[in-house]
Amino acid sequence: MTSTAAHRRPTxxxxxxDAYVRRTAELDPLSATAMGIDGFDHLMTDYSPAGWxxxxxxxxxxxxxxxxxxxxDxxxxxxxxxxxxxxxxxxxxxxxxxxxGHLNNIASPVQGxxxxxxxxxxxxxxxxxxxAARLLAVPTATAGIAESLRLAAGQGHVAAARQVQACIDQCRDLAGDESMFTTLVQGPAAQAALGLGHQQVRDDLERGARAAREAYGELATMLQEELLPRAPQADGVGRERYALWSRYFLxxxxxxxxxxAWGLAELERVVTEQEEVAALVAGPGASVEDAVAVLDADPARVLEGTEALQAWMQRTSDAAIAALDGVHFDIPDPLRTLECCIAPTRTGGIYYTGPSDDFTRPGRMWWSxxxxxxxxxxxREKTTVYHEGVPGHHLQVGQAVHERASLNSWRRLACxxxxxxxxxxxxxxxxxSDLGHLEDPGDRLGMLDGQRMRAARVVLDIGVHLGLPCPERWGGGTWDADKAWEFLKANVSMPEGFLRFELTRYLGWPGQAPAYKxxxxLWEQARDEARAAAHARGEELDLKEFHARALALGSVGLDVLRDALATG
Known part of the structure; x- marks a missing residue:
């Protein structure tokens, strides 16, 4: 996918x-690192009230x-x-x-x-x-987090007890003997870069890792002794807060x-499609559960250990890039590299981190x-590689970074x-799936399993946080965490450890999980609107051109996206 505009004179x-991005980098050096902006990697973000x-x-x-x-223009x-x-x-x-007071198990300052x-x-x-310099600054960061949480608590803003407890557990893990801070500074990457010399850097790394472990231990104590007793047991945030977060995420x-209501209907639609594919996997009349059992028992579909997982992820990702480039997308050379990694954390979750501004750091897919x-x-996971890699996040995020000729740095890096x-x-x-890359019934069932999970969490997330009536099929009464757990287990084929983490995530990050489905x-509606407009002109929609034009805009709010596509 090439840039959609010739070099454009900055306005x-x-x-x-651009100045706002630079100011953001100064105030939030961790975001500067994520964006790949040089000059801030030794610094720490100020998470105190003054920093916010x-x-x-x-x-x-x-x-x-x-x-x-x-x-x-x-x-x-x-x-x-x-x-x-x-x-x-x-x-x-x-x-x-x-x-x-922002605190949850996946995307709060504790994890950042x-x-x-x-x-x-x-x-x-x-x-x-x-x-080393940043590790040595971790105590300042965690002290700032604690200060902000105390101030928020005094104003009546405390995260639900479930989220506080999850953060306590994570902090204790980071403070423990097997902390990722220890494995980071003692790992093979450090040994390879430092060789036998650079004793001062080695000493600083050891001191930094020790300081970071101690800081997270102190934060765990603060959360346990000060915040948890004040934390509400209820997980739902209510309509007003939820509506704000929903607008933010969408x-x-x-x-x-x-x-x-659409989520409930979409869930039923996906289940029906799953049942049709299940018959192809396990024979006529087979249930989805029957098909899952057949697939899980197939040795050819099982990977043992994280090394095998990482190698398979990389092969699958590389094959997707080779198959799509020049046919359905024109992928710039820097985006043809995607590194598939096992994350240093062990909490669960799969995520993507984008390339640096100059692409010296490639895009990476991480499995925790x-x-x-x-x-x-x-x-189960082939569709996840497409989600995190190409044509998913890697193509989307990397294309925005690559649009240097037409977009400012806020559009490319920060939004x-x-x-x-x-x-x-x-x-x-x-x-x-539509392009034929999930023709194998098992792989297609995996894609539908993911679609079913995303539809289910539209229902779960809105239902719990707004306290809506729960359908009798799923327990009746009002939605709560217990009903959500049973509902999730019934609709998602995932190991319990992953599933527990996911449920806690939904309960502590209102509005984010439904943003997927x-x-x-809304993306499909935008495409259908473009197709209808093309038909009105007596033309067929060029899907490759539509995707190129849409992704060249960078990540923007979905209302802004639809307006831009309608007027562009």
């Missing part, structure tokens, strides 16, 4: 956006600058709409008290401080000196009751494997909307 709005206030002040300042800016118009929507919503979250070390460069002694406003999980089934990103990745899974729905 005053681009200058405002500085980020809010920068957001208000950039919105004021944009109010006086006139767009020069369509790129500017999209930038204005996207920045006003994204930055404005960030400030709504701040004003609603959602930022200081930990996870950045997985994407830092490690090939030179200078890289390891930066890692970049669009949806009717929550209609979306809940709980210690009790030792075998993996390819029929991420879950409904756009996760919706595209789920759309990509279904696209790969709802985002897919």
């Amino acid at each position: 005053p709005i681009d200058a405002i956006a 206030q500085a980020q809010a002040d920068a957001a208000r300042d950039v919105l004021a600058q944009l109010d006086g800016a006139e767009p020069v 369509d790129v500017d118009r999209v930038t204005l709409a996207a920045m006003r929507e994204r930055v404005g919503l960030m400030l709504e979250l701040v004003d609603a008290g959602e930022v200081l 401080v930990r996870d950045v070390f997985a994407v830092m460069a490690t090939s030179t002694p200078e890289h390891w000196a930066a890692i 970049g669009a406003t949806v009717d929550l009751e209609e979306t809940y 494997v709980p210690p009790e999980v030792t075998s993996f089934t390819t029929w 991420w909307v879950s409904g756009h990103g996760e919706g595209w990745a789920l759309y990509a899974e279904r696209l790969m 709802v985002g897919q729905r």
Whole structure:
């Protein structure tokens, strides 16, 4: 996929956006590392109330600058709409008290401080000196997290007890003898880069790892003794908070009751399709459970150990890139490299991290494997490789980074909307099926298993957080965590360790999980609208061109996306 525009002269709005990215990097060095912006890897983000206030002040300042800016072209118009929507919503979250007390099992500052070390460069002694400096700053970061959580608690904002406990467990793991901080500084990458010399860097790394372990131990104590006694038992956040988070994750406003009803109907539709495929796997009349048993018992579909998993992920990813490039997508050379990795954490979850601005750090797919999980089934996971890799996140995120000729750095590097990103990745899974890459009935059942999970969590997430009536089939009464667990087990074929982590994630991250399936729905609507417009002109939609044009916009809110595609 090549850039959709020739080199474009930067505009005053681009200058405002680029300056905001630079300011964001200064205030949030962990985000700078994630974006691949040089010069900040040795620094730590300030998670104290003062640090959050500085980020809010920068957001208000950039919105004021944009109010006086006139767009020069369509790129500017999209930038204005996207920045006003994204930055404005960030400030709504701040004003609603959602930022200081943000705590969950997957995407809060507790995990952010930990996870950045997985994407830092490690090939030179200078890289390891930066890692050491950042490790030594972990105590400052965790102290800031604790300060913000205390202030939020005093204002009546405390995460649910389930999320506090999950963070306590993670903090204790990071403070323990098998901490990832220890394995990081003593691992083969450090030994290879430092050789027999650089004793000062080695000493700093050991001190940094020890400081980071102790800091997480102290944070665990604070969470256990101060926050957990004040944490509510109820998991649901209520309609007002949920509606705000839903807008944040989608970049669009949806009717929550209609979306809940659609989720139930979509779940039934996917189950029907699963049952049709199950008959191909296990014979006429076979249930989905029968087909799963057949597939799980097939030695050719089982991988033993994380080394086998990693190698299979890489082969599958490489094959997808080779098959799609030049046929359904034109993939730039830097995006033809995707590294498949086993994550240093062991909490569960599969995720993608994007390339650096200059592509010296490639895009990476990560699998976080709980210690009790030792075998993996390819029929479940082939579609996941397409979701995280190509044509999913890697193509989507990497294409935005590659659009240097037409987009400013905020559009390329800083903007991420879950409904756009996760919706595209789920759309990509279904696209790969449509393109014939999941013709094997087992692999297709795996794709449908993922689609079923995403439909189920639309129902679960909205149902629990809004306290909606639960269908009698799933227990009746009002949705709660216990009903959600039984519902999830009935609809998702996944090891219990992964499933427990996932449920806790949904309960602590309101509105994020539905963004996948709802985002897919909105992507499909945008495509159908483009097809209808082409038919009105007496033409057929060029799907390759549609995808190129859409992805070249970068990650924007879904309302902004639809407007841009309609007017572009």
